[in-house]
Each structure stands twice: as C-alpha cells, then as structure tokens.
Amino acid sequence: MSIDRIPFSGKLDSGVPEGPLEKKWDQYKANMKLVNPANKRKYTVIVVGTGLAGGAAAASLAELGYNVKSFCTHDSARRAHSIAAQGGINAAKSYPNDGDSVWRLFYDTIKGGDYRAREANVYRLAQNSTNIIDQCVAQGVPFAREYSGELANRSFGGAQVSRTFYARGQTGQQLLLGAYSALMKEVDKGKVTLFPYREMLDVVMVDGKARGIITRNLTTGEIERHAADAVVLATGGYGRVYFLSTNAMNSNVTAIWRAHRRGALFGNPCYVQIHPTCIPVSGNHQAKLTLMSESLRNDGRVWVPKKKEDCKKDPSQIPDEDRDYYLERKYPSFGNLAPRDISSRAAKEVCDEGRGVGSTGLAVYLDFRDAIKRDGEPAVRERYGNLFDMYHEITNENPYKTPMRIYPAVHYTMGGLWVDYSLQTTLPGLFAAGEANFSDHGANRLGASALMQGLSDGYFVLPYTVTNYLGTHATELLKKVDTNHPAFVSAEKEVHDGIQKLLEVGKKGKRTPIEIYRELGQVVWDKIGMARTEQGLKEALEHIQKLQNDFDHDLQLTGDDQMNKNLETAGRLGDFLGLAALMARDALERKESCGGHFRVESQTPDGEAERDDEHYAHVAAWEYKGKGGVPVMHKEKLIYENVKLSVRSYK
Amino acid sequence: MSTSNMKTMNVRLKVWRQEGPASPGAFEEYSLSNVLVDMSFLEMLDVLNEKLIKEGKRPLEFESDCREGICGTCSLMVQGQAHGPVRGATTCQLYMRSFQDNELITIEPWRAKAFPVLRDLVTDRRAFDRIQMSGGYTNAKTGPHIDANAILVPKDIADRAMDAAACIGCGACVAACPNASASLFTSAKITQLALLPQGQVDRKRRVIRMVDQMDKEGFGSCSNLQECEAACPKKISIQNIAIMKQEYLKAAISADFRAGMGSADGGA
Numbered sequence: 001m002s003i004d005r006i007p008f009s010g011k012l013d014s015g016v017p018e019g020p021l022e023k024k025w026d027q028y029k030a031n032m033k034l035v036n037p038a039n040k041r042k043y044t045v046i047v048v049g050t051g052l053a054g055g056a057a058a059a060s061l062a063e064l065g066y067n068v069k070s071f072c073t074h075d076s077a078r079r080a081h082s083i084a085a086q087g088g089i090n091a092a093k094s095y096p097n098d099g100d101s102v103w104r105l106f107y108d109t110i111k112g113g114d115y116r117a118r119e120a121n122v123y124r125l126a127q128n129s130t131n132i133i134d135q136c137v138a139q140g141v142p143f144a145r146e147y148s149g150e151l152a153n154r155s156f157g158g159a160q161v162s163r164t165f166y167a168r169g170q171t172g173q174q175l176l177l178g179a180y181s182a183l184m185k186e187v188d189k190g191k192v193t194l195f196p197y198r199e200m201l202d203v204v205m206v207d208g209k210a211r212g213i214i215t216r217n218l219t220t221g222e223i224e225r226h227a228a229d230a231v232v233l234a235t236g237g238y239g240r241v242y243f244l245s246t247n248a249m250n251s252n253v254t255a256i257w258r259a260h261r262r263g264a265l266f267g268n269p270c271y272v273q274i275h276p277t278c279i280p281v282s283g284n285h286q287a288k289l290t291l292m293s294e295s296l297r298n299d300g301r302v303w304v305p306k307k308k309e310d311c312k313k314d315p316s317q318i319p320d321e322d323r324d325y326y327l328e329r330k331y332p333s334f335g336n337l338a339p340r341d342i343s344s345r346a347a348k349e350v351c352d353e354g355r356g357v358g359s360t361g362l363a364v365y366l367d368f369r370d371a372i373k374r375d376g377e378p379a380v381r382e383r384y385g386n387l388f389d390m391y392h393e394i395t396n397e398n399p400y401k402t403p404m405r406i407y408p409a410v411h412y413t414m415g416g417l418w419v420d421y422s423l424q425t426t427l428p429g430l431f432a433a434g435e436a437n438f439s440d441h442g443a444n445r446l447g448a449s450a451l452m453q454g455l456s457d458g459y460f461v462l463p464y465t466v467t468n469y470l471g472t473h474a475t476e477l478l479k480k481v482d483t484n485h486p487a488f489v490s491a492e493k494e495v496h497d498g499i500q501k502l503l504e505v506g507k508k509g510k511r512t513p514i515e516i517y518r519e520l521g522q523v524v525w526d527k528i529g530m531a532r533t534e535q536g537l538k539e540a541l542e543h544i545q546k547l548q549n550d551f552d553h554d555l556q557l558t559g560d561d562q563m564n565k566n567l568e569t570a571g572r573l574g575d576f577l578g579l580a581a582l583m584a585r586d587a588l589e590r591k592e593s594c595g596g597h598f599r600v601e602s603q604t605p606d607g608e609a610e611r612d613d614e615h616y617a618h619v620a621a622w623e624y625k626g627k628g629g630v631p632v633m634h635k636e637k638l639i640y641e642n643v644k645l646s647v648r649s650y651k
Numbered sequence: 652m653s654t655s656n657m658k659t660m661n662v663r664l665k666v667w668r669q670e671g672p673a674s675p676g677a678f679e680e681y682s683l684s685n686v687l688v689d690m691s692f693l694e695m696l697d698v699l700n701e702k703l704i705k706e707g708k709r710p711l712e713f714e715s716d717c718r719e720g721i722c723g724t725c726s727l728m729v730q731g732q733a734h735g736p737v738r739g740a741t742t743c744q745l746y747m748r749s750f751q752d753n754e755l756i757t758i759e760p761w762r763a764k765a766f767p768v769l770r771d772l773v774t775d776r777r778a779f780d781r782i783q784m785s786g787g788y789t790n791a792k793t794g795p796h797i798d799a800n801a802i803l804v805p806k807d808i809a810d811r812a813m814d815a816a817a818c819i820g821c822g823a824c825v826a827a828c829p830n831a832s833a834s835l836f837t838s839a840k841i842t843q844l845a846l847l848p849q850g851q852v853d854r855k856r857r858v859i860r861m862v863d864q865m866d867k868e869g870f871g872s873c874s875n876l877q878e879c880e881a882a883c884p885k886k887i888s889i890q891n892i893a894i895m896k897q898e899y900l901k902a903a904i905s906a907d908f909r910a911g912m913g914s915a916d917g918g919a
Contacts, residue, residue, distance in 0.1 A: 081717065142809055181787055
C-alpha cells in the first residue's frame with residue numbers, strides 16, 4: 001500500500017524571530033496575524049490528545065472562540081499519561097530566593113540537553129514557566145504549601161536551585177485535572193466537542209494543508225472522517241517502542257508516525273531518556289515498569305557495595321566503608337541529583353562491573369536510612385509516602401526498613417515530529433506539541449521539565465501560533481473543506497484496508513502481537529538503549545527487518561473489528577517497527593555521544609559522553625521515503641548566540 | 652527479588668463475557684497454571700489473553716493504562732469487591748500474592764445503570780465527564796493571572812484540598828455502592844474547590860449544577876453505607892459527602908444565589 005506524501009520542500013526553516021533572545025517571543029507576538037472574534041467562530045481546530053499539551057491547547061483555543069474537536073483514545077480526557085508524572089513542574093519563580101531566574105532555567109535546560117536544543121524555543125519555555133504556575137493556581141491546582149501559605153519548592157536533577165513545584169507525588173495528575181477541568185468548562189459552553197475512544201489513524205492533506213484526520217472509534221470499530229482548518233497533534237512520546245517502559249499501556253507513536261508517513265519530518269528519533277530510578281525488571285511476564293520519582297533523590301542516597309561478594313548480602317549488614325555512593329563520589333557538586341542520563345549510565349556501569357544487587361544483579365540501592373535518621377520517619381512519609389507505598393505494593397518490601405532497589409528504564413522521548421518556532425511541522429497546518437514534538441529538551445530532558453513544556457505549548461504557545469497560521473491563510477481556510485473531498489475518501493479507504501489486512505493475515509499467522517512486540521522491545525533496549533555501537537545498531541536494523549517480516553506474514557490475531565484491544569496493539573506495533581528502524585538509523589548517523597545518546601565509540605577517558613560539536617551540532621530531521629525505502633536526513637544547524645558550547649560537567 | 656519470585660500458583664477464573672451493550676452476558680470459566688505469585692493481577696489477565704489468542708478465541712476486553720494506580724482506567728470487580736480485596740489500591744495494583752492457590756476468582760465489570768457495559772469488562776463511564784462538565788472547575792481562563800503567591804492558602808487547608816483532589820475518577824465508589832451513587836466522586840471535586848479561595852466565586856452554582864447532573868445521570872442517592880470509602884483506591888473520605896450536602900443546602904436556600912442563577916442552569 002503506498003501513501004500519497006507531501007514532498008519535503010528541502011528547506012528547514014526554524015522561523016525563529018530576529019532580535020535579542022529575551023525579545024524574540026515578544027517580537028513574534030507583535031508581528032503575528034490576528035483573527036477577529038467574528039471570524040474565530042468560523043474556524044475549527046482539531047486537537048488530538050488530551051494530556052497537558054493537548055488538554056491545555058484545546059481549552060485555550062476554545063476560550064479564544066475557535067470551535068475545537070478534542071480526541072483521545074481513553075474513555076475520558078482525564079486519563080492521558082501526563083497523569084502519571086509524579087515529581088513536579090519547574091518554574092523560574094525564584095520564590096526560595098536562591099538565585100534562580102529565567103536565564104538560569106534556560107541555561108540549565110540547554111546544558112541539561114547537552115547543547116542540542118534550539119536556544120529561542122528553550123528561552124520562551126523558561127519565560128512561560130512562571131505564567132504556568134499562576135495559571136494552575138488560578139485553576140485551583142492544590143500545590144504543596146508552606147506554613148506561610150505560600151507555595152513550596154524542591155530540587156530536581158541538573159539544578160542547584162529549588163524551582164520545582166509539586167502536589168505530593170501526584171503533580172502530573174493535578175496539573176492534568178486542571179487542564180481537563182478547563183477543557184470540560186468549554187465542553188459545557190459548547191465550544192469543544194469531545195471525541196473519546198478515538199484513535200487517530202491518518203492526517204488528511206488537502207491542497208497542501210492539513211485539513212482533517214481519520215479516526216477509528218475504539219468501541220465500535222467505525223472509521224470516521226473529521227474536517228478542520230488546522231490540526232494539533234499532542235499525542236505524547238514513543239517510549240513504548242521498548243515494550244517495557246514507564247509509559248502507559250496505551251501510549252504509542254501511531255499518530256505522529258502516520259503524520260510522518262504523510263510527509264512530516266521526524267526530529268532526532270534516537271534521543272530517548274532512560275530514567276535512573278525505576279523498579280527493576282523482575283520477570284518476562286511484565287507489561288510495564290514503574291517509575292520511582294526523581295524527587296526521591298533529594299533525600300535518598302544511591303549506592304552499591306564496593307566488593308562484588310557483598311552484593312547478595314543484606315544491605316543493612318554492609319557498613320558504610322564498604323558502600324560505594326558512586327554518584328556522590330563521581331559528581332561531588334551535584335551528587336545524587338546528577339541529571340538522568342548521567343545517573344542512568346553510572347548505574348549501568350556499576351552493574352556491568354558486577355556490583356549490581358538483587359537477584360538479577362541489575363539494580364542499585366536507593367537508601368533513605370540517613371534521611372530517616374536526620375528528619376524522622378514522619379517527615380520522610382510526608383514527602384514521599386505514596387511512592388513508598390507504591391514500592392511496597394509492587395515489591396513486597398518496606399522501603400522505610402530496607403533500601404529500595406532501582407534500575408534505569410525508558411521514560412521519555414526527546415525526539416518527535418520536527419517543528420519550527422511556531423510548533424508547526426513541515427506539513428502546513430499540522431502542529432505538534434508536548435512530548436510529540438522533538439521539543440525543547442535537546443538530547444536529555446531535565447526532571448520536572450516535561451510538565452512545563454506540555455503546558456507552555458498548550459496554554460501559552462499554540463493559542464498564538466495557531467491564530468497566526470489561521471490569520472495568515474484566511475482566504476484559503478475560510479473556504480470550508482467537505483469530508484467527501486477525495487483526499488478524505490482515499491485516506492479513509494487506506495485506513496480501512498490496513499485494518500482488514502491485519503485481520504486477514506492474523507487468521508493464518510502464528511505469532512501474537514505481544515510476542516513480536518516483546519522481541520522488538522528487547523532488541524531496541526539491547527542495541528538502541530543506554531549504550532549504542534555501530535555494530536549493534538546494524539544488527540538491530542537486521543533484526544527489526546526480520547520482525548517486520550514476521551509482522552507482515554505471521555501475525556496471529558483473533559476477535560473482530562469492533563472493540564478489540566489486541567487489534568489496536570497490532571496496529572501500533574506496525575508503526576513501532578517502522579520507528580525502531582528509523583531510531584537505529586538516526587543513532588548510526590550520529591557518531592558522537594550527547595545526552596541520552598551514548599555511542600560507545602565516542603567517550604572521554606573517564607567514560608563520559610563525548611560530544612562532537614563540529615560535526616553534530618544539528619537537529620536530524622528525517623524524511624519518510626515509503627515502506628522499504630531509505631529515509632533521508634535533513635539537518636537544521638543549531639546556532640548558539642547566547643550560550644557558549646562547553647563540556648557538560650556536573651563534577 | 653526475594654525467593655517468593657519463583658513461587659507459582661494455579662488460578663481458576665470466572666469471568667463476565669458480553670459481546671456488546673445490547674447482548675446478554677454470561678460467566679465463563681478459565682484456568683491458568685504456573686502463575687507467578689509476584690505477577691500483578693492484570694499481568695495474569697494478559698497471560699490469559701495470550702492463551703485465548705493461541706486457542707483461536709476472542710481475547711477478554713478489559714481496560715488499563717498507567718498500571719500504577721493513578722489514571723483510573725482499570726475497573727474490575729474482583730471477588731465482588733471493586734478493585735479487589737486489597738484496600739487503597741486499584742485493580743492494577745493488585746498482586747497474585749493476595750490470592751490462594753487454586754482459588755476461584757470471580758471477575759465482573761462495574762455494575763451500575765449509569766455505567767453501561769460496552770464489551771466484557773469494559774464499561775462506559777462518560778457520565779462522570781458530564782458531572783465534571785457541569786461545574787467541576789474554577790472558570791479561570793488561560794491568560795495572565797495574579798502571582799501565585801498572592802493567593803495564600805493555609806497548609807492544612809491545602810492538604811485537605813489535595814486529599815479530595817486525589818480522586819482518580821475510576822468509579823469504584825459507584826460500583827461498591829448498593830445504590831450506585833456517585834456522591835463520593837462528585838463531593839470530592841466540590842470539596843476541593845469549596846476549600847480553596849480560588850473556588851469561591853462559583854461555589855454555589857457549582858454544587859447545584861453538579862449534584863443535579865449526578866441525579867440526571869441515573870446514579871442513586873447516598874444512604875451513608877460507607878461502602879464507597881472502603882472501596883476507594885485513594886481512600887477519599889465520606890466526610891466530603893457531608894460537605895457536599897451542606898454546600899448544596901446552603902446554596903439552594905441562599906437568596907443571592909437564587910437571584911443570580913438563570914432558571915436554565917439552575918435546576919435545584
């Protein structure tokens with residue numbers, strides 16, 4: 001099946017406004033096209049996804065007066081995976097008076113991303129961060145407070161200030177419920193129409209502009225056409241390409257991958273965040289992994305035994321002099337709050353040396369003994385109670401008594417659809433927000449910055465940039481497109497045929513989607529995980545090709561084309577297979593190490609990631625060339641006018 | 652990973668199967684052997700589904716997403732209890748170690764008129780969205796607001812608001828209640844916003860509209876049986892229901908509210 005693609009123009013224009021860094025966003029807003037209130041009523045915007053970015057964008061666009069159609073795969077807009085974020089959200093409020101500023105948040109984020117993010121986008125993110133907190137408080141988000149009645153802050157990795165706002169260990173949930181409530185307010189006013197239980201399976205391009213989507217109703221199986229004047233994808237990250245990750249079961253790459261197939265370039269697919277503090281893998285039955293919030297590293301100390309022979313001992317029997325607090329040893333100024341990529345690699349290193357603990361040897365200790373001694377158990381319980389309970393439920397061990405065992409797991413993807421400064425993809429009228437875009441985090445995201453980015457994009461960027469797009473193309477967009485347009489008809493047919501083909505193949509094959517998926521996950525984890533080599537990446541490409549073949553010819557599926565989660569999984573797996581191959585290619589091309597992307601061939605003598613700014617200070621934006629075709633890479637050179645590229649040190 | 656990791660058990664399952672909203676449903680029995688006791692309950696159902704596919708049968712439909720107890724998607728009646736026998740946990744936080752070897756485990760969907768079954772164990776809980784729609788917000792629009800620290804909230808009030816806000820909207824309260832009342836869900840949102848200064852402007856309109864919508868959806872009344880609190884995975888307190896009733900009464904009899912509410916919205 002071949003899909004009509006919009007050919008790439010060949011020019012990657014970031015569209016960053018002229019002028020000094022701190023004036024760029026003001027400049028954009030001063031020059032943007034507006035849409036008068038009477039005309040706003042004539043426009044419809046589709047927003048796919050109801051997480052922080054999608055929920056916030058849909059609510060905010062509706063408040064402006066646009067008609068919004070909001071889609072999600074869940075039964076309710078309140079369940080998007082943003083809900084699972086535990087630790088917090090960064091903002092440069094500088095309430096603790098500890099030297100924070102918009103500049104410092106910007107700088108920390110650029111440095112944290114190992115100098116692989118676009119300066120102007122990150123600066124805007126830091127500027128918006130303070131508005132986000134005001135916005136969320138106005139919505140009634142119950143942030144943690146001090147006895148003064150003021151908002152409380154804590155620290156996260158990669159920062160030496162306390163700028164993280166939180167709501168117990170449920171910050172993502174509370175921020176999402178804030179965005180969801182704002183959305184429901186607009187549903188009540190009739191400005192937003194909700195389409196729950198819908199999966200987006202294609203973008204419809206009419207005369208070179210995104211004018212709608214094709215969805216599948218997950219309860220009835222019906223394939224539907226929806227027209228609009230602009231489309232926003234806020235469909236999250238693709239961490240579940242690893243099968244095991246901290247992402248939710250239904251998180252997937254399908255929406256952005258299908259947009260990629262239509263011609264949207266995919267930015268930096270190999271940039272993946274492997275989070276250092278997750279509950280270790282315990283068996284081959286597992287469906288997902290559980291994160292233990294990074295906030296735990298405010299008080300928990302990470303260690304392994306110095307001697308291999310101590311690894312199976314009861315940790316309480318290992319005296320301090322026989323413990324290696326390796327993060328404190330290697331990174332004295334950041335200690336246990338070293339950034340995620342660095343902490344994860346350090347854990348892998350000590351386990352590779354044979355000093356890992358637990359039955360598999362793939363775990364390190366996160367110990368609260370000293371914090372409990374210093375502050376007392378009630379204080380620790382107040383800060384982390386729900387996380388400790390969660391750990392206890394899963395492992396059947398009490399972390400107040402014995403140290404937690406943790407190991408890195410896939411958590412977040414920095415890569416995603418390439419977008420310009422206005423968050424528009426290379427397909428006109430198609431925007432991508434939140435984790436779905438290649439975003440502001442470069443090669444590594446700092447803790448508590450995902451929530452910030454999602455809400456910045458949704459509340460404070462898209463309402464301006466979508467307006468600018470609609471205003472700029474008013475003459476064309478005010479001519480409404482009908483869903484009987486041939487582009488809708490053919491897109492719907494392709495989606496329909498694709499599903500029928502899966503069911504057809506599925507009757508004869510021998511491998512269930514989960515079997516192929518698990519194997520894919522293992523390959524991607526082994527070869528495109530924490531350490532990548534040229535050899536391994538080439539092997540990965542071959543292995544993925546073999547799995548693609550299994551998927552095309554030997555898939556086993558049962559059930560019908562109505563509600564059928566297994567069929568959904570199969571469809572998503574097909575897209576993950578394509579993505580996995582692209583990740584391997586991207587990782588092969590990027591011969592340097594940076595942030596979460598560690599090429600074994602490119603490291604300093606002490607084992608740290610070695611960047612190569614001369615050859616790789618660019619965004620890799622990939623163009624789809626058809627199934628079986630070889631994707632083509634385009635480069636957006638990253639220009640640093642305000643920050644000096646330097647070795648990223650946390651020592 | 653303790654030695655219990657290696658332990659396995661046999662399970663017998665009695666599961667509700669139903670093709671669609673209009674079809675009749677029935678229990679079917681399945682058995683699984685060599686189930687790891689450290690497996691989660693939903694992972695055990697994943698294993699069952701793989702087995703069903705291998706046998707050429709339609710797999711069981713059940714919902715789950717985050718599998719860490721926060722998204723509120725999973726929703727099973729296990730052994731007659733909403734989210735199963737462990738208190739303060741969602742179905743996805745249930746582990747096989749909570750069951751006996753060879754125990755017959757009954758699994759059903761939420762049972763409530765306002766939550767129709769879509770297929771097997773999946774129910775339509777969109778009635779909760781409509782309750783939320785009718786007032787579960789502060790009406791603050793996106794845009795510049797006063798500095799967050801200009802609104803002071805005493806710590807104990809903020810903590811109580813957070814206790815109420817912890818509701819995950821799973822519907823266990825409805826499933827556990829003999830009247831299928833949604834009072835715990837509705838009252839949690841009302842209480843959160845009634846406690847906070849940001850919620851004051853719309854306080855009366857909110858409670859009237861949300862309670863009326865709850866009634867319209869076909870949920871039953873609260874008769875203080877406290878089953879909801881016992882089943883709630885987030886341990887939301889039934890004190891919230893008392894607060895809701897008080898708020899409703901105060902709003903309904905207040906003259907300024909009556910004068911200010913258009914009849915179309917008002918209900919009450």
